[in-house]
Amino acid sequence: GQSLEQPSEVTAVEGAIVQINCTYQTSGFYGLSWYQQHDGGAPTFLSYNALDGLEETGRFSSFLSRSDSYGYLLLQELQMKDSASYFCAVPSWGGATNKLIFGTGTLLAVQP
């Protein structure tokens, strides 16, 4: 089977740096994605790592270590608007199908 584990909640202050971890168990591995979801809203794609290392997109970076089955999302210069839930996800490919398996999400609370 496939599963992803994330911390349920993280709290940080405005302007700080926060790291949200994700460990996964998959039968095959095709990359790790991150999505952001504000309360009651639609999840939006943030980043994707297929290979080991760090991918940077503005204030957000995502890291992957395939040997450790581990990744993280790094948010820098935190702003109040970053308060949201963050989900890691892995694709599950079987033949012609493609679906995403999502973690249970990490609720980030940014405090002034």
Added chain:
Amino acid sequence: DGGITQSPKYLFRKEGQNVTLSCEQNLNHDAMYWYRQDPGQGLRLIYYSQIVNDFQKGDIAEGYSVSREKKESFPLTVTSAQKNPTAFYLCASRDRLAKNIQYFGAGTRLSVL
């Protein structure tokens, strides 16, 4: 603007009633998905469709049904067999070439009267 439109935003179901949630996309995406999200939980896959006139069950398909008669549309019916339908329902689509990115609609919040 291209995107995914879900309607209605809020829906109430009476006991024993079937209700249908609408999902329309104008992104020309082949694949479409339905997820259920319970409070404080992740997204669980209900049904997905890779092409028109074809769909597969996800992890929690019992009590739900779908159709894919047009590329743009993927409606979800919550049947009376679904005993705990109260949840936030999200529809998503994916481009054939961007296999790791799904685009989501704004969701439908379903409650039981």
